[in-house]
Amino acid sequence: VRLAILASGRGSNLQAILDAIKAGVLDARIAGVFSDRPDALALQRVPEALRWSRTPKSCGGREAFDAVLADAVAVCEPDWVVCVGYMRILGEAFVQRFAGKILNIHPSLLPKHKGLHTHQRALDDGDAEHGASLHFVDPELDGGAVIAQARVPVLPNDDADTLAARVLAVEHPLLLGVLQLAASGRLAERNGQATLDGQAL
Ligand code: GRF
Numbered sequence: 001v002r003l004a005i006l007a008s009g010r011g012s013n014l015q016a017i018l019d020a021i022k023a024g025v026l027d028a029r030i031a032g033v034f035s036d037r038p039d040a041l042a043l044q045r046v047p048e049a050l051r052w053s054r055t056p057k058s059c060g061g062r063e064a065f066d067a068v069l070a071d072a073v074a075v076c077e078p079d080w081v082v083c084v085g086y087m088r089i090l091g092e093a094f095v096q097r098f099a100g101k102i103l104n105i106h107p108s109l110l111p112k113h114k115g116l117h118t119h120q121r122a123l124d125d126g127d128a129e130h131g132a133s134l135h136f137v138d139p140e141l142d143g144g145a146v147i148a149q150a151r152v153p154v155l156p157n158d159d160a161d162t163l164a165a166r167v168l169a170v171e172h173p174l175l176l177g178v179l180q181l182a183a184s185g186r187l188a189e190r191n192g193q194a195t196l197d198g199q200a201l
Pocket residue numbers: 007009010011012013014042084085086105106107132168171
């Protein structure tokens with residue numbers, strides 16, 4: 001399967017995908033890496049021919065950016081669009097164009113802690129557990145059907161950084177596990193529900 005990757009940051013999740021493809025444990029190829037930040041480290045992890053970046057400003061605003069991005073993603077004919085640390089909300093037109101094909105990894109146990117600063121918020125709320133969620137993207141922020149989650153304990157001396165590191169360590173295997181299901185054609189979204197082999201998850 002062909003993967004279009006959307007990333008704004010360092011791209012450790014992208015690197016985990018690249019490593020898994022190289023090791024032969026993920027039957028997929030990267031069709032393109034797309035970023036709203038031309039300086040994103042994630043872009044550097046793939047050959048130049050696979051890199052695409054624009055800023056919303058250079059496109060004349062958020063909506064225009066979304067349309068330009070959608071066109072660029074469509075050109076690489078992805079089977080799946082995978083958001084890994086992509087720090088922008090995808091517009092409704094984008095989501096509809098790739099409906100049922102967009103995945104996002106979010107660093108919290110959804111529906112808890114949608115949005116930003118999830119690790120600090122888990123600490124502030126005194127959560128005993130925290131983690132990451134892999135979900136289908138719908139037009140609501142961090143709102144689509146959850147496919148799988150990975151949990152970690154919150155420890156007494158944690159700060160946002162130690163907690164983020166513990167979550168990141170489980171994010172990578174979570175992402176790869178779900179991408180293996182996606183690559184084998186077993187994963188789908190039906191009526192707002194994630195399904196595996198046609199059965200609701
Ligand atoms: C991850 O924690 C992801 O869940 C969040 O942003 C971080 C991105 O990490 N949305 P990386 O860029 O893949 O290293």
